[in-house]
Amino acid sequence: xxGCSDKSFHxxxxxxxxxxxxxxxxxxxxxxxxxxxxxxxNSETNRTTSSCSSFSGxxxxxxALCVYISSFLLPFSTKTSSRINRDRLRLSNWESFAIKLxxxxxxxxxxxxxxxxxxxxxQFGAFIVLCGATHLIxxxxxxxxxxxxxxxxxxxxxxxxxxxxxxxxxxxxxxxxLLSVKTRELFLKNKAAELDREMGLxxxxxxxxxxxxxxxxxxxxxxxxxxxxxxxxxxxxRTLALEECxxxxxxxxxxxxxxxxxLRQQNPVGYTVPIHHPMINQVFSSSHAIKISPNCxxxxxxxxxxxxxxxxxxxxVPLLHLSNFQINDWPELSxxxxxxxVLMLPSDSARQWHVHELELVEVVADQVAVAxxxxxxxxxxxxxxxxxxxxxxxxxxxxxEAETAIRARNDFLAVMNHEMRxxxxxxxxxxxxxxxxxxxxxxxxxxxxxxxxxxxxxxLINDVLDLxxxxxGSLQLDLGTFNLYALFREVLNLIKPIASVKKLHVSLNLxxxxxxxxxxxxxxxxxxxxxxxxxxxKFSKDGSILITAFVAxxxxxxxxxxxxxxxxxxxxxxxxxVQVKDSGIGVSPQDIPKLFTKFAQIQSTxxxxxxxxxxxxxxxxxxxxLMEGHIWIESExxxxxxxxxxxxxxxxxERLNDSRLALMPKVPPNHGPAAFPGLKVLVMDENGxxxxxxxxxxxxxxxxxxxxSSSEECLRVVxxxxxxxxxxxxxxxxxxxxxxxxxxxxxxxxxxxxxIVALTGNTDKVTKEKFMRVGMDGVILKxxxxxxxxxxxxxxxxxRVLFEAI
Amino acid sequence: xxxxxxxxxxxxxxKTLFMEGxxxxxxxxxxxxxxxxxxxxxxxxxxxxxxxxxxxxxxxxMALDQPNVDFKKVDAHVHQLKGSSSSIGAQRVKNACIAFRxxxxxxxxxxxxxxxxxxxxxxxxxxxxxxxxxxxxQQIVAAGGSIPATEMGF
Numbered sequence: 007x008x009g010c011s012d013k014s015f016h017x018x019x020x021x022x023x024x025x026x027x028x029x030x031x032x033x034x035x036x037x038x039x040x041x042x043x044x045x046x047x048n049s050e051t052n053r054t055t056s057s058c059s060s061f062s063g064x065x066x067x068x069x070a071l072c073v074y075i076s077s078f079l080l081p082f083s084t085k086t087s088s089r090i091n092r093d094r095l096r097l098s099n100w101e102s103f104a105i106k107l108x109x110x111x112x113x114x115x116x117x118x119x120x121x122x123x124x125x126x127x128x129q130f131g132a133f134i135v136l137c138g139a140t141h142l143i144x145x146x147x148x149x150x151x152x153x154x155x156x157x158x159x160x161x162x163x164x165x166x167x168x169x170x171x172x173x174x175x176x177x178x179x180x181x182x183x184l185l186s187v188k189t190r191e192l193f194l195k196n197k198a199a200e201l202d203r204e205m206g207l208x209x210x211x212x213x214x215x216x217x218x219x220x221x222x223x224x225x226x227x228x229x230x231x232x233x234x235x236x237x238x239x240x241x242x243x244r245t246l247a248l249e250e251c252x253x254x255x256x257x258x259x260x261x262x263x264x265x266x267x268x269l270r271q272q273n274p275v276g277y278t279v280p281i282h283h284p285m286i287n288q289v290f291s292s293s294h295a296i297k298i299s300p301n302c303x304x305x306x307x308x309x310x311x312x313x314x315x316x317x318x319x320x321x322x323v324p325l326l327h328l329s330n331f332q333i334n335d336w337p338e339l340s341x342x343x344x345x346x347x348v349l350m351l352p353s354d355s356a357r358q359w360h361v362h363e364l365e366l367v368e369v370v371a372d373q374v375a376v377a378x379x380x381x382x383x384x385x386x387x388x389x390x391x392x393x394x395x396x397x398x399x400x401x402x403x404x405x406x407e408a409e410t411a412i413r414a415r416n417d418f419l420a421v422m423n424h425e426m427r428x429x430x431x432x433x434x435x436x437x438x439x440x441x442x443x444x445x446x447x448x449x450x451x452x453x454x455x456x457x458x459x460x461x462x463x464x465x466l467i468n469d470v471l472d473l474x475x476x477x478x479g480s481l482q483l484d485l486g487t488f489n490l491y492a493l494f495r496e497v498l499n500l501i502k503p504i505a506s507v508k509k510l511h512v513s514l515n516l517x518x519x520x521x522x523x524x525x526x527x528x529x530x531x532x533x534x535x536x537x538x539x540x541x542x543x544k545f546s547k548d549g550s551i552l553i554t555a556f557v558a559x560x561x562x563x564x565x566x567x568x569x570x571x572x573x574x575x576x577x578x579x580x581x582x583x584v585q586v587k588d589s590g591i592g593v594s595p596q597d598i599p600k601l602f603t604k605f606a607q608i609q610s611t612x613x614x615x616x617x618x619x620x621x622x623x624x625x626x627x628x629x630x631x632l633m634e635g636h637i638w639i640e641s642e643x644x645x646x647x648x649x650x651x652x653x654x655x656x657x658x659x660e661r662l663n664d665s666r667l668a669l670m671p672k673v674p675p676n677h678g679p680a681a682f683p684g685l686k687v688l689v690m691d692e693n694g695x696x697x698x699x700x701x702x703x704x705x706x707x708x709x710x711x712x713x714x715s716s717s718e719e720c721l722r723v724v725x726x727x728x729x730x731x732x733x734x735x736x737x738x739x740x741x742x743x744x745x746x747x748x749x750x751x752x753x754x755x756x757x758x759x760x761x762i763v764a765l766t767g768n769t770d771k772v773t774k775e776k777f778m779r780v781g782m783d784g785v786i787l788k789x790x791x792x793x794x795x796x797x798x799x800x801x802x803x804x805x806r807v808l809f810e811a812i
Numbered sequence: 813x814x815x816x817x818x819x820x821x822x823x824x825x826x827k828t829l830f831m832e833g834x835x836x837x838x839x840x841x842x843x844x845x846x847x848x849x850x851x852x853x854x855x856x857x858x859x860x861x862x863x864x865x866x867x868x869x870x871x872x873x874m875a876l877d878q879p880n881v882d883f884k885k886v887d888a889h890v891h892q893l894k895g896s897s898s899s900i901g902a903q904r905v906k907n908a909c910i911a912f913r914x915x916x917x918x919x920x921x922x923x924x925x926x927x928x929x930x931x932x933x934x935x936x937x938x939x940x941x942x943x944x945x946x947x948x949x950q951q952i953v954a955a956g957g958s959i960p961a962t963e964m965g966f
Binding site for chain 2: 693790
């Protein structure tokens, strides 16, 4: 029974053993068989073998249990690989592992594992074979069997046991490796997955970068705004596979956005969208690309339809408006204007905007902004350059024209200077010679006219030539020492004839502190004074002309009317101030500035008749400027006369040597010889006493005096022998003026007429003016001193004019 | 009296005349005009002055005595007198004449009568002085001396 039970037990055991995994089952089952086989053969050996077998059976059972348990633990062994998962991103780990793997730090182990595994397989094969053999041989032991069979049986069992021992040992050795292989495998798998991911990432990044570079290159390759914008859209569309890409630019008013460029539509219709949409404001306020709703007005540019619209992204593009751009003045950031770029993914594609795509868009928008600003700068600089070139051309032309004009002027001057003066001189010289000959009155008149006209013409030519030379700057002053007093007297002499013809009274007032000698350009100074005085005479119909000359004092030099003029008196120079006041037609205040301009003349009937070229004052001004002075005219208005004032700088001469003094008109000594021997004079005076006194004076001076006491007698007696007639006119009731007129009438020729001098006790202006108007040559105030009489006579005889001797 | 003394007296006397305003610079001029060719110039002029003035004063008195005073004529006379006196250098007479003329313009009879008196008074004074002066000069000349030139330090 026990045998049967044993067998059944064995069978059951074997059966259950066989249900377990092969690894454990074979080991335990087969090993468990051994002890049971030995029991029916030898009871003695059964006991020892049973104890051995029980011991080994327990051992194997335990080891099988361990293996079984560990196999359950395999899925959980992934925990170990989680540590490796944390190092997923560190490629170096992966690299090092891969290297390790490749280099075979674990290679030997790997190979060893492989070998060991093969060995294990072999062992397993061997064990299966042996176990099968054993069991087959066991069949023979069912009945009585020979010893050989038992021997074979035992041998087989022993071999099986040995193999299973070795296998078990090997397995125990291998199992950690196997487990780790598994984990390693898992780790590798994970790493590979990571690598893939990262490779994908890199690839996309690189792709993005390439796209950006390409876009930038495209954008920057042109400086034309439209090309830039168009290229941007095209490239973006291509890169991101967009359905539509649009650019909205702000209008001139800045209140709306206008659709300027699109990708698909060739000619975008002028849509406009108000700029103050909240979505648009949101986009403008952020520098990132922002997803916007497809219902936003800017995104509604494609036909809405049955399709599900793709996602839309908008980004701002900062614009540098040309009007903001000024040289040296960067536009402020606060007044930035933005354009809006809208990008739409294709509909129905379920594509999403990825982060890298958004970044790409932002980068492109920035690049576009930079490129646009560059384009703006270029436009501006090209415009400036064009402008400069135009200006250069114009300047060049102007310069050439000016040069031509100067050359023409110089040629003209050269011609004028010689060619015109020569015939002029001939005309003047011959006319004056002609005048000296015997002529009928008509002929004389004609010759005089010729002479006058040619003189005028000569003056004109000289004026123009002078002016040109003055303007040229080539005129220089001829400095020399001259007698200031003599100069003024000469001016007076020259102007007197004209003045007397117009019945104007000219008076000269020289300040006592005026130096007698001065250093300067005498000729030009006289020309200036003559011109000014001549103007005064020319523009006065009646009245008087007062010439005053004095040294300008320092505090008076600063004239508020001429603030630019700062004369500074010094040690070796002084400023001569000359004022010429007339009572003529005057000048209206608005005409005063024009007076000194060339060829400008105040239009009025009185002047048109007087001729002249209008150059006089202009020339004077230039002379005065050359003499470091200033000239101006004051007038209270039309009809109120005017005053011409000028100041010139003259040098003070060095100490005069005696030879110079000799030039002065010497006053003869008091009791010297007769100054005027044989000079026939006529004295008319009612008052016996004063008649006698006057006679005495004149006799003392050596004159041959004839005395008359009444006007009739005077007229009767006066003859061409009398050189001077002294007439006492202060007696009321006797009209001295009339006598003067009558005497003048008596003598038609001027050079035959005696000089008429009035003696008067009256000093008032009215009387003086009357005398002058009447045509008297001079006025002397009674009582006359000897010296005065002497100087008067000498002046009279020298110049035939004496206007005042007080 | 010797010549030097007389000359000195003359000079002093002349000086006082100038100081007192009887004569002015015009008289000096007259004196200057007197030279060898014209030795009596001053005397002649002064005599002429005296005659002229006498006549004028008489005319003036007559004119002012009239019931209807012809101021024009009076003015004319006074003018003449003024001229003569200024020619000779009789300063005070001249000034009186100027005042006279002003009143003539105003046709103020009383004032003019007063002026006339004033003028007459001045005239007689200066006549006296001049006569003395001339007499002194004559004495010097008679004594053989020369009339010293008056140097006035005006």
